[in-house]
Amino acid sequence: MTETNAPATPAPHYPTMPLPAKEAWPALFALCTGFFMILLDQTIVAVATPEFQRQLHADYNQVIWVTSAYLLTFAVPLLVTGRLGDRFGPRNVYVVGMAVFTCSSLWCGLAGGVEELIAARAVQGLGAALLTPQTMAVINRIFPRDKRGSALGVWGATAGLSTLCGPLLGGLITGTVGWEWVFFINVPIGVLSIIAVMVWVPRFPPAARRIDPLSIVLSVVAVFLLVFGLQEGESMDWAWWIWMMIGVSFMLFALFVRQQVVAEHRGRDPLMPLSLFRVRNFSLGNIGIVSMGFAVASVPLPFTLYYQQVHGLSPLQAGIMLVPQAATSLVLSPIVGRLTDRYSSRGLGASGFAVMALSTVGMTAVMVSGVHHYWTIIPLIGLGIGNSLVWAPNSASTMRDLEMNQMGAGSGVYNQTRQLGSVIGVAAVGAMMQWRLTVDDPGTAFGLSVLIPAAMMLVGVTSSLLSTNNLHQSQARK
Incomplete structure (x- = not known):
């Protein structure tokens, strides 16, 4: 046959x-x-x-x-x-x-x-x-x-x-x-x-390799409990069960980290390979993006409330007031991106975080002082400059030293930490506004609330300065 x-x-x-x-x-x-x-x-x-x-x-x-x-x-x-x-x-x-x-x-x-x-x-x-x-x-x-x-x-x-x-x-x-x-x-x-x-x-x-299923379950449940607790904490007056959810989420995160080691030993693909964090700039870059997510998500609410409730602007007029920040970032981001390929991401990122911190403090000064709201245009332009100096340099520095087979995991971690920073920022600034509105006038309350993101920008400055200058390593691999 x-x-x-x-x-x-x-x-x-x-x-x-x-x-x-x-x-x-x-x-x-x-x-x-x-x-x-x-x-x-x-x-x-x-x-x-x-x-x-x-x-x-x-x-x-x-x-x-x-x-x-x-x-x-x-x-x-x-x-x-x-x-x-x-x-x-x-x-x-x-x-x-x-x-x-x-x-x-x-x-x-x-x-x-x-x-x-x-x-x-x-x-x-x-x-x-x-x-x-x-x-x-x-x-x-x-x-x-x-x-x-x-x-x-x-x-x-x-x-x-x-x-x-x-x-x-x-x-x-x-x-x-x-x-x-x-x-x-x-x-x-x-x-x-x-x-x-x-x-x-x-x-x-x-x-x-198949991704470890227990890692997926632990990750989803831990992040859900943390995000839900932070989102609903203020509306639930930070009840005991909210704090319990957040506490359980941290316990599950610890179990998740341990499971990554177990999965690797058993020949399964860990959801978050811990080897990523042996790359210095990846670890520091994730700290930076937490700070950036914290600020970017939390400051628009007090800004728009300030324009509408203190100065009586319509939602569209309040949106127009934020145009200088967005337009500045739009124009400068491609330029900064090209500079990132030629100069140190460390210096550019640290400068961006510092400019954002100073500009946010400037917004506080204008909002608390009671002067005309058009003065906010100056710090808003500063925020646009800071934004453009952070996004590309921090992202390039974070991901540049990863191997090709680490890009998916690295991108997932980077976006996850950014989003967690956003959720924490919104919760923190919301709680600060709620507290200050009970003792201050609205302009002062909104202005003081954005000092928290300004402080977080200093964390971003520190993480950028501690990173290594990987520009020369990049050029050597051309």
């Missing part, structure tokens, strides 16, 4: 990394399209909140959960979704995440009640969690070490553009065609992003 040999299945072809510039830059454009949409959604929805509250007859707690549900499902799985990019390929996970985000955006706009809107926002947050870590992971794979600063500068400019467009576009859309369209606008952008990513972003070889 003659044995017939079946033709061997050809192995999939994966392009050599990094890519030539003519292929890498279109891929970056495709990724930034989705990144822009995610960030735009966070700012544009805030402007539309009073309108959908009125039309859907929602109470204050329900309105809060429209945002809280999104942030919760966005923050909790980031560590896992970063590793899913390693396991199944970042392009595939990005496309799935964008499809989930786009479809849930359509669901948000069609929601007939606030409960349905909350559910749709929760699914939307999950889509954002799937795609967000893949952006940084792909950028660090397709660009050579000596060009990543320029790429991350464009990435930072995308964030500045979304911050600039969000309040203005949100006010325009809500006032003309209705709040539903702040969600519907995501649909064509999402479809465009999926097509562009499929065309321009290459495939990457998947990891062979």
Whole structure:
């Protein structure tokens, strides 16, 4: 009997990394399209909140959960979704995440009640969690070490553009065609992003080992308890069970760290390889991004409340007041990105954190003094300068020394710590505002509350100064 040999299945072809510039830059454009949409959604929805509250007859707690549900499902799985990019390929996970985000955006706009809107926002947050870590992971794979600063500068400019467009576009859309369209606008952008990513972003070889399932469970439960406790602590008057949730989350984090060692010994892929933290700049960069997330998420609320409740501006006018910060960051981020490839990320990042600290103190001085609110333009421009000096240098320094097979895990950790910093910042500044409003006038209360993020910026200065100058190492690997 003659044995017939079946033709061997050809192995999939994966392009050599990094890519030539003519292929890498279109891929970056495709990724930034989705990144822009995610960030735009966070700012544009805030402007539309009073309108959908009125039309859907929602109470204050329900309105809060429209945002809280999104942030919760966005923050909790980031560590896992970063590793899913390693396991199944970042392009595939990005496309799935964008499809989930786009479809849930359509669901948000069609929601007939606030409960349905909350559910749709929760699914939307999950889509954002799937795609967000893949952006940084792909950028660090397709660009050579000596060009990543320029790429991350464009990435930072995308964030500045979304911050600039969000309040203005949100006010325009809500006032003309209705709040539903702040969600519907995501649909064509999402479809465009999926097509562009499929065309321009290459495939990457998947990891062979299965991710340790117990690590996934411990991570998700620990982050959920911490984020939920911090989000709901103020509204629940920091009841004993809130503190118990936070305490249990820290215990689970400790078990999670131990499980990473156990998984490695048993031949399974740890969710967060502890070898990442043996890279000095990665550890310090994550401290820096916690500080940045803390400040970026926490300061807009007291700023906008100051403009609206102290000076009587409309939501759109308050959004316009924040334009100088966003415009400055938009213009400077690509320039700083190019400087990151030539000069020390350590000096640029430390300068950015310092400028942000001084500018935040300047905002406090203006808000407490009772002078005209136009004086806030000066510290806001300073905040825009500081933002542009932090994003690309801190990201490049953090990720530059990681190996290619560590990019997914590193990106997941980086985004997870940034989001945790954001949640902690919002909780801390919210509690500070609540306390100071009982003893001070609103302007003083809002002004003093932002001193907490100013202090956190000093942590960022310290972490940047302690990092090593890896610019020369990068150039040596060219």
